[in-house]
Amino acid sequence: MIQLRDLHKAYDATTAVDGVSLEIRAGETFGLLGPNGAGKTTTIHLMVGVLQPDRGSVLIDGVGDPAIASVRRNIGVAPQTLSIYDELTAEENLRFFGRLYSLSGSALAERIDWAMEFSGLTERRRDRSKTFSGGMQRRLNLACALIHDPPVILLDEPTVGVDPQSRNHIFESIESINMAALLSLQASSAFSSASV
Ligand SMILES: Nc1ncnc2c1ncn2[C@@H]1O[C@H](COP(=O)(O)OP(=O)(O)O)[C@@H](O)[C@H]1O
Ligand SMILES: [Mg+2]
Missing domain, CATH: 1.10.8 (Helicase, Ruva Protein; domain 3)
Structure with missing residues (x-):
């Protein structure tokens, strides 16, 4: 559903993203871990079309360029700032x-x-x-x-400054949204295979 291919981005002399490739399938909860300055926020900005990559590509749902409004409509982003x-x-x-x-x-x-x-x-x-x-x-x-x-759904540091109880609540809520989406995905694929 989301594919990053050999993504590169530099800010002048600073290389922020250096050849990131990954694939996230529907129903997956995917975490990007790394220390401050690792390039996580830059990667998310590339995924939502706020920034253009120097090299490489982003595919959302196989459609492509998140700079296109109809692609972006399918994305919810909670920015770090x-x-x-x-x-x-x-x-x-x-x-x-x-x-x-x-x-x-x-x-x-x-x-x-x-x-x-x-x-x-x-x-x-x-x-x-x-x-x-x-x-x-x-x-x-x-x-x-x-x-x-x-x-x-793309969340950049969604639990910064949140107390431990609320943090667990956020994680559980994200899991339950994901579970609900998975169930409806399974229901629709069962429906389409039943209708073939
Ligand atoms: N707008 C910017 N201008 C110049 N350098 C930047 C900018 N945004 C981020 N950087 C640099 O890019 C690198 C990656 O930053 P960032 O993507 O924010 O990392 P993370 O979110 O993992 O902490 C860092 O070295 C940071 O200083
Ligand atoms: Mg960040």
Whole structure:
């Protein structure tokens, strides 16, 4: 589903990504581990089309270039640098990101309710995000990445600044999203093989 082939990226004299190749199949939870400066964030930026590789290629779902809007629509990304708006409430942030992905009406309202539960922020949904703790902001940042229920989810340091209990909650939630997606994948392939 995701293929990186011989990816290279340098910032002037600094080589950030030096020949990364990997393949992530549907249903896999894949972790990129490495010390600070290893090139993880740069790799994610290449995967979402924020940066162009110097050499090599990114294929999402076999389609290709994440610079293409229709490819990017299938990706949810929670950046390492928080992307939520301080002056907006939790709910307004989610609505904003949902609208960017063309959600509206009851579909958007349902996803916002889901995201509030997911991030454990239902009680604080009408508070501005600048009043949140670092961990709560991180959880909202993650929920904004998931608002459009994307098939591909990229999370850059999703648990930085999050307390151990919430960290476990985030890991378990990611596993349960993955499990739900796998089940629906199996159901649809059972359906298509049954219909052949
Ligand atoms: N915008 C940038 N300009 C110049 N150098 C950068 C930039 N972003 C990252 N780097 C450098 O690229 C390398 C990889 O950084 P990064 O991808 O952020 O690593 P990680 O996310 O694994 O900590 C580091 O040496 C970092 O200093
Ligand atoms: Mg990083």
